[in-house]
Amino acid sequence: MSVALIWLVSPTSDLSNRLGLFDTTKFETLSKSRNLLKRNKIKKHKCKSWYMNVNVGRKQDIVSRVVANPSGELAVTSEQLVYEVVLKQAALVKEQMREKEEDVEVKGDDIVVPGTVGVLLSDAYDRCGEVCAEYAKTFYLGTLLMTPERRKAIWAIYVWCRRTDELVDGPNASHITPKALDRWESRLEDLFNGRPFDMLDAALSDTVYKFPVDIQPFKDMIEGMRMDLRKSRYKTFDELYLYCYYVAGTVGLMSVPIMGIAPESQATTESVYNAALALGIANQLTNILRDVGEDARRGRVYLPQDELAQAGLSDEDIFAGKVTDKWRNFMKKQIKRARAFFDEAQQGVTQLSSASRWPVWASLLLYRQILDEIEANDYNNFTRRAYVSKPKKLISLPVAYAKSLVPPSRNGPLSKAMDL
Numbered sequence: 001m002s003v004a005l006i007w008l009v010s011p012t013s014d015l016s017n018r019l020g021l022f023d024t025t026k027f028e029t030l031s032k033s034r035n036l037l038k039r040n041k042i043k044k045h046k047c048k049s050w051y052m053n054v055n056v057g058r059k060q061d062i063v064s065r066v067v068a069n070p071s072g073e074l075a076v077t078s079e080q081l082v083y084e085v086v087l088k089q090a091a092l093v094k095e096q097m098r099e100k101e102e103d104v105e106v107k108g109d110d111i112v113v114p115g116t117v118g119v120l121l122s123d124a125y126d127r128c129g130e131v132c133a134e135y136a137k138t139f140y141l142g143t144l145l146m147t148p149e150r151r152k153a154i155w156a157i158y159v160w161c162r163r164t165d166e167l168v169d170g171p172n173a174s175h176i177t178p179k180a181l182d183r184w185e186s187r188l189e190d191l192f193n194g195r196p197f198d199m200l201d202a203a204l205s206d207t208v209y210k211f212p213v214d215i216q217p218f219k220d221m222i223e224g225m226r227m228d229l230r231k232s233r234y235k236t237f238d239e240l241y242l243y244c245y246y247v248a249g250t251v252g253l254m255s256v257p258i259m260g261i262a263p264e265s266q267a268t269t270e271s272v273y274n275a276a277l278a279l280g281i282a283n284q285l286t287n288i289l290r291d292v293g294e295d296a297r298r299g300r301v302y303l304p305q306d307e308l309a310q311a312g313l314s315d316e317d318i319f320a321g322k323v324t325d326k327w328r329n330f331m332k333k334q335i336k337r338a339r340a341f342f343d344e345a346q347q348g349v350t351q352l353s354s355a356s357r358w359p360v361w362a363s364l365l366l367y368r369q370i371l372d373e374i375e376a377n378d379y380n381n382f383t384r385r386a387y388v389s390k391p392k393k394l395i396s397l398p399v400a401y402a403k404s405l406v407p408p409s410r411n412g413p414l415s416k417a418m419d420l
């Protein structure tokens, strides 16, 4: 019986079970062994191959960030590597939009999901909406403002991301091996090829058929989960940046094709994708800064080791959990960096289609305020969890709404004219 059907009749309220993840150990037994040591793409990418793809606007900026690795070879930084993905995604979206315009076959939601007995696609989307409503209430409310097609697509993506994260963070996490993630990845490929495994996959399969969504960011998110399994320290911000891209920047890249860019926007597609990437990075950095104590109790330190050392701090200080002046100063710098990513993201939100702007502004403002709360807690993120109170959340919603009414400006910072 498919996971979907077990999931449908399951009386349990446990998130992993409800997300259909309780059988992931079977992926491990089913999957063939694969070479798992194909990582650290940075070393494989030489300056030249990357450099040739870069647009003129950012060339100067990026060249200054080319670094030499210990063997003296010029290697690109994570930021440059990820920017390649951004450029590819932006190019793909333009191409796929054109293809879809020529060959649009609109499918209804009343079709039966292949491999199931009578499960309709509309049921699959409804289920995604329910999961979303239960685990991300405010965000769910925001999606109700979007057009029905877009809202359902975002729910389907949300559910896939939640399930992916749950593999390594959920109650069955101790059973998850790189092989299980390989199985999850081949299941992803299947759904992109129109062969979904269960009803939640079926919703995403339909979404990626209807919208110009590429598989790469989804694969990269799984790569982030692999990274989480094998790594608990990050030597530099460059290493941390790559992790943040994998687990969160990818969400931005997955979402833009659904959210849509405003027809009146003068911004380049790349710049909008870049802003979406920045929002994911900002959110993840904020997540990390909020959860320092919690992560340390799991033996994990998602902070650049070199920056800790420069501040006169070490892992031991984090495990001891004492708020000292050294810690406060270190935190101030980390918060400043996260805010810079939020600033970069803000420029892009206005370029999105009008109905998509409100939920994005709302999530940006809410997440950004977590940084203010860390400050308000006098940087004690060891034993106090920074959270945004209900009244503050409520105030943010009309603020976000007001911001969402601002149309893309003709001569904004992301304007096409800047690329000439």
Ligand SMILES: CC(C)=CCC/C(C)=C/CC/C(C)=C/CC/C(C)=C/[C@@H]1[C@@H](COP(=O)(O)OP(=O)(O)O)[C@]1(C)CC/C=C(\C)CC/C=C(\C)CCC=C(C)C
Residues within 6 Å of the ligand: 139, 154, 157, 158, 161, 162, 165, 169, 247, 248, 249, 251, 252, 253, 255, 256, 272, 273, 275, 276, 277, 279, 280, 283, 284, 287, 345, 346, 348, 349, 352, 359, 360, 363
């Ligand atoms: C131009 C422009 C600015 C466009 C907007 C693009 C956009 C919608 C970006 C969204 C960015 C976003 C919400 C990123 C999520 C970042 C995040 C918090 C990732 C978490 C990863 C794992 O971290 P960790 O395990 O440390 O965290 P927990 O303790 O488990 O919380 C994630 C949990 C990965 C899984 C991500 C999700 C479940 C969120 C998926 C969200 C969407 C698909 C919807 C995004 C849409 C809106 C409107 C926000």
Ligand SMILES: [Mn+2]
Residues within 6 Å of the ligand: 165, 166, 169
């Ligand atoms: Mn998680």
